[in-house]
Amino acid sequence: MARRALTTTATVLTTTAALLLTACGGGDDKQDDIKGADTGSTSPSASASASQASGIKRPDIKLPGEFQLTFDGWTSGDAVEQAVLDDAKEQLRAGYAAIIADEPDGGDALAFYDTASGLSQDRQWIKTYTSKNLTVFGKLPAYDPEFTLLGDKKTRAVVSYCTDESKAYTRNRATKEVQGNPAGTDPKVFYTVTLAKNADGVWQNVSTRGKRGGC
Known part of the structure; x- marks a missing residue:
């Protein structure tokens, strides 16, 4: 139930499928996409966009x-770095919002934060849940972000971070069956995300790679 990644475009999608397939009895657990699950209150948590570029109308993303x-340590005194971190956070929130809303195509918010290749990957990741009628719940912390500017140091960047799936689960919408990672599976996954700044100033996801146990 995590987010796994392959190389290049397939990276994001494969990573996502890995955890989910492992939890359901298939796939490998070396690369994984994000997961999450646990029953609790249903009050929505609003999208955080405090330091994002002004003048850009961003999607309002809500999670139950x-x-x-959660995002621990995703703050920086550098304005460019903070803008990249903020958009990377919102892209991840948009992906999980699509899973929870049962939107296999990702919805408008994910399209806003993804390039064409990134959206193609993420749709594959999301469908590893929606095709099995699964949603996610629980606690999924994303922590220890690291940031690097690439090329001209203005339009491309890489953000890496870890997630801990110890308290995240999937739930079948029809049967209500709950599953987590199989016993003995490392719950921590290391992700590397490549982003590109578009003409509107939004840092969009180009590709994602994940490695279980890489934290």
Whole structure:
């Protein structure tokens, strides 16, 4: 139930599928996409956009209270770095919002934060849940972000971070069956995300790679 990644475009999608397939009895657990699950309150948590570029109308992304996707240490005194971190956070929130809303195509918010290749990957990741009628709940912290500017140091960047799936789960919408990672599976996954700044000033996801146990 995590987010796994392959190389290049397939990276994001494969990573996502890995955890989910492992939890359901298939796939490998070396690369994984994000997961989350646990029953709790249903009060929505609003999208955080405090330091994002002004003048850009951004999607309002809401997640239910039973899925707590948190970001520890995702702050910086550098304005460019903070803008990249903010958009990377919102892209991840948009992906999980699509899973929870049962939107296999990702919805408008994910399209806003993804390039064409990134959206193609993420749709594959999301469908590893929606095709099995699964949603996610629980607590999924994303922590220890690291930031690097690439090329001209103005339009491309890489953000890496870890997630801990110890308290994140999937739930079948029809049967209500809950699953987590199989016993003995490392709950921590290391992600590397490549982003590109578009003409509107939004840092969009180009690709994602994930490695279970890489934290």
